[in-house]
Amino acid sequence: MEVREILQKMLNHETLSREETRDVLVGITRSEYAVEQITALLTGLQMRGVTVDELLGFRDGILETGVPARLDCDRYIDVVGTGGDQKNTFNISTCACFVIAGAGYKVAKHGNYAATSTSGASNVIEAHGVKFTDDMDRLNRSINECGIVYLHAQLFARAMKFVGPIRKALQFPTCFNLLGPIVNPSQPQCQLLGVADLNQMRLYSNVYRRLGIDFGIVNSLDGYDEISLTGDFKVTTNRYERIFHPVDLGLSIADPVNLQGGDTVDEAKDIFDSVLENRALPDRKNVVLANAAFGIQVVDQSKTIDEALALARESLESGRALAVFRKFVELNS
Template sequence: MSAKEIFDKLLGHEELTADQTRRILIGITKGEFNTEEITALLASIQMRGITVDELLGFREGILETGVPVPLACDRYIDVVGTGGDRKNTFNISTTSCFVIAGAGYKVAKHGNFAATSVSGASNVIKEHGVVFTDDIDKLNRSLNEAGIVYLHAQLFAKAMKFVGPIRKALPFPTFFNLLGPIINPSKPQCQLLGVANLDQMRLYNSVYQKIGIDYGIVNSIDGYDEISLTGDFKVTTNTYERVFKPQDLGFEPAKPEELLAGATELEAAEIFDSVLENRALPAQKNIVLANAAFGIQVMERGEKSIEECIEIARDSIDSGKALSAFRKFVELNS
């Protein structure tokens, strides 16, 4: 599909098919489009808004041109946020992953360095001496022995480097920001996703239904892309849609300052450690428990109540199993 054909469709307010956007993405990696054409593509789709099929096509293109990760496990989960809420929270999703792994579930966490906060998943993982790898044998060993594997996005999504400089130069986010949560190269069968607004929740709800996985999507009504416990939050899964209050889970509302990552990567890593070592502020622990619990509920196909899942997550921290899973992970990956 030539650049002229693409822009004729976009300027005519036509939608692209999933196969067309897949081929566009592959064409970008083959150098078939110049910088100006890629810039115009990103801007025009951003102004019009991306469709579900277009997003899925770009996803397929990234996975097709990237490094696959065949994990020797039938069922595992990724817990991730879209990012961009500019709240500078500590590493809630990443901490929750180790709580879930400590509870006996398998986790394939996909992440990257921070874009708008002090510490992203890759920052806090690297801070503990972990060396990122795309070695399949090492990744499978980590999953089998620690219950969790970490997939550093830059090692796998090769297509991203072709649009990286353009994305950085543009003064607005593009649809590539929406792709991050759905391009885990291991293609997990389960995912808990945090989104920053309800429009994104609707988009990803349709995306997950088409992909055909077990999922939960969460959004705190006051703008956090995770369960912040600072107020009401909405959860959408394969089986239900509901607005919760912190008190519905037995938690007191949290204060925004209790979620902050601090000013440095080291400070963020200290909060991460304090939760796993069961010495964090009550609000910090509760926030991780809430997010981990909804991830566990997804793994359980919604067959356990959220109250049961909170207790499973609580036992993972209180018993030291979450910390043991993390220490084993570091040992295997350093």
């Protein structure tokens, strides 16, 4: 379909099919469209709101035009947040990934540099001397020998560079902001996703159901895109939907101040290290344990949340999570 036909459909308030948005994405990577046409499309989608089929189509195109990451294991999980909650928390999801790996589960963490906070996953991992790669022998060695692999988004999603300048110029979120969590190039069978609002929770829930993967989506009702323990939080999975309070997990309410990620990457690195070394403030330790517990429950659905929390706590307090991280750094530096 010609781009003018796509734009006409947008003007007529029609939605696009999964195949149409896939074709648009591929066309963008082939430089088939003018900047003004891409800008019009992204603006129209943002004003109307992207549909599940449209989001899946863009995902199809990014994965098709990107670099695949074929891992030599059958079941593993990614833990990621959408970002954009403007809370500048420390690297909770990344810490949780190493706790999950320390509990004996495989993890393929997909991440990038910070967009709205001081330190993204790639920032804090790179600060420890890790070198990012798309070499599959090295990546498979990492997940096989220490249970976790890190996939730096910029090495895999080649299509993103074609829309980067346009997204920056627009200065408002577009549908591409929603794609990060669902374009892990290894296409994991399990994912724990943190979202900043309940509208996003509904959207991603429908996306995951269409993809047929095991998922958990979490949102703290005061606006965090992860389990912050600052109040009630909602969890939606392919098996249940429930609102939790920290006391339901036997944990205390966290002070938002204690979840701040600092003003520099070095400060974020120090907080990250303090958690894995089991010397962090209780609030920081507890939020990592809570997120890791729900991740464990997604990948191992035989576990109750209390059992999953106990596994996460044992991983952290025994030093196994730290040992996994040190091995990860050794293998990837």
